[in-house]
Amino acid sequence: MGPTGDLSACPFPRPSPTTYHAYMTSDQPPRPRRPRYKGTHPRRYAEKYKELAPEQHAAELEKVAARGHTPAGTHRPIMVAEILEVLAPWPGEVALDATLGYGGHTRELLPRLLPGGRLFGVDVDPLELPRTEARLRALGFDDEVLQVRRMNFAGLPRLKAESGGFDVVLADLGVSSMQIDNPARGFTWKAEGPLDLRLNPQRGRPAAELLASLDEVSLAELLVENSDEPHAAAIAREVHGREVRTTRDLAERIRSALRAEGLEEEENKKALQRTFQALRIAVNDEFTVLDQFLSLLPGCLNPGGRVAILTFHSGEDRRVKKAFLRGLRDGLYTQVAPDPIRASSEERHSNPRSTSAKLRWARRSPG
Numbered sequence: 001m002g003p004t005g006d007l008s009a010c011p012f013p014r015p016s017p018t019t020y021h022a023y024m025t026s027d028q029p030p031r032p033r034r035p036r037y038k039g040t041h042p043r044r045y046a047e048k049y050k051e052l053a054p055e056q057h058a059a060e061l062e063k064v065a066a067r068g069h070t071p072a073g074t075h076r077p078i079m080v081a082e083i084l085e086v087l088a089p090w091p092g093e094v095a096l097d098a099t100l101g102y103g104g105h106t107r108e109l110l111p112r113l114l115p116g117g118r119l120f121g122v123d124v125d126p127l128e129l130p131r132t133e134a135r136l137r138a139l140g141f142d143d144e145v146l147q148v149r150r151m152n153f154a155g156l157p158r159l160k161a162e163s164g165g166f167d168v169v170l171a172d173l174g175v176s177s178m179q180i181d182n183p184a185r186g187f188t189w190k191a192e193g194p195l196d197l198r199l200n201p202q203r204g205r206p207a208a209e210l211l212a213s214l215d216e217v218s219l220a221e222l223l224v225e226n227s228d229e230p231h232a233a234a235i236a237r238e239v240h241g242r243e244v245r246t247t248r249d250l251a252e253r254i255r256s257a258l259r260a261e262g263l264e265e266e267e268n269k270k271a272l273q274r275t276f277q278a279l280r281i282a283v284n285d286e287f288t289v290l291d292q293f294l295s296l297l298p299g300c301l302n303p304g305g306r307v308a309i310l311t312f313h314s315g316e317d318r319r320v321k322k323a324f325l326r327g328l329r330d331g332l333y334t335q336v337a338p339d340p341i342r343a344s345s346e347e348r349h350s351n352p353r354s355t356s357a358k359l360r361w362a363r364r365s366p367g
């Protein structure tokens with residue numbers, strides 16, 4: 001069956017809440033003593049024992065998920081049924097999850113490759129990756145079927161050398177909910193933390209350093225190029241030359257820049273989100289590594305292999321669309337998504353993060 005975009009033909013059932021429950025509850029390791037905190041609720045992230053060990057609080061997480069929220073410290077995979085349909089994983093095939101994250105998509109893909117198949121799970125994040133690997137190993141995925149690698153997906157040829165090529169490739173771009181939930185990572189303006197924004201905090205320089213190194217014009221250009229920020233000039237004027245070390249420092253500067261414009265609060269929030277996103281893209285060099293990944297991809301897919309990519313903003317989606325169309329024109333792909341697939345209204349309602357997601361796919365030519 002080829003990818004069609006018509007989900008009525010989907011051979012796999014949509015994952016039910018019980019799938020989620022099973023993932024959260026199985027094979028739980030013994031509970032360590034949790035840190036003490038003052039008052040009735042932990043205030044500091046380091047004391048938030050549920051966020052730090054979500055799999056040990058499955059019943060509470062289930063309740064949070066049923067209310068339409070993503071439980072802190074976890075991540076809900078997006079468009080699982082749609083991805084399974086377009087990737088059509090089959091026993092014996094070799095897959096790559098290029099953005100392992102919480103392992104949500106891998107958890108669904110890997111059983112469909114068995115018996116005989118295997119999956120390479122890759123992520124740059126040295127903090128979350130070991131926890132995800134432990135969670136997946138506890139579900140019974142041993143290193144015969146699951147190889148976990150900490151690396152950037154731009155290093156795809158190294159994986160090809162190891163795997164011999166892929167029948168199925170998935171990339172779910174951007175950041176996971178666990179990364180956003182941890183204030184020490186600095187991914188959100190909603191919590192106080194160092195302005196870092198690195199997916200791998202052991203490499204490169206944090207966003208605060210990048211900001212300090214940019215002149216006003218370069219900062220405005222960065223905000224436009226990476227996030228189409230309409231208030232880029234005003235934000236750059238307000239930020240440049242000031243000490244901006246934390247997420248709150250930056251949020252205050254942005255709000256102060258926008259005050260004169262008299263915007264609705266919703267518009268202020270969008271500008272905050274776009275500015276953080278633009279800095280994250282710059283700090284992690286996200287467009288460069290995505291372009292590298294897209295150009296290396298056809299050479300790493302086996303004949304007839306399928307790739308699916310989930311994007312979350314126009315800068316990413318434009319790149320994926322162009323690369324797939326170029327591959328189609330050059331005969332590297334036989335089929336590509338005519339239009340992006342969007343999350344169902346049901347999923348958008350239950351997981352608002354899926355609202356901006358666009359899924360594109362391509363199929364490698366047979367020869």
Ligand SMILES: C[S@@+](CC[C@H](N)C(=O)[O-])C[C@H]1O[C@@H](n2cnc3c(N)ncnc32)[C@H](O)[C@@H]1O
Pocket residue numbers: 075076077078098099100101102103104105106122123124125128151152153154172173174175176199289
């Ligand atoms: C949206 S999350 C993936 C969630 C995952 N699909 C799941 O269901 O749990 C994106 C992940 O990709 C990782 N990532 C982003 N860019 C990457 C890159 N260039 N190479 C490897 N991993 C990357 C991030 O660290 C993050 O963990």
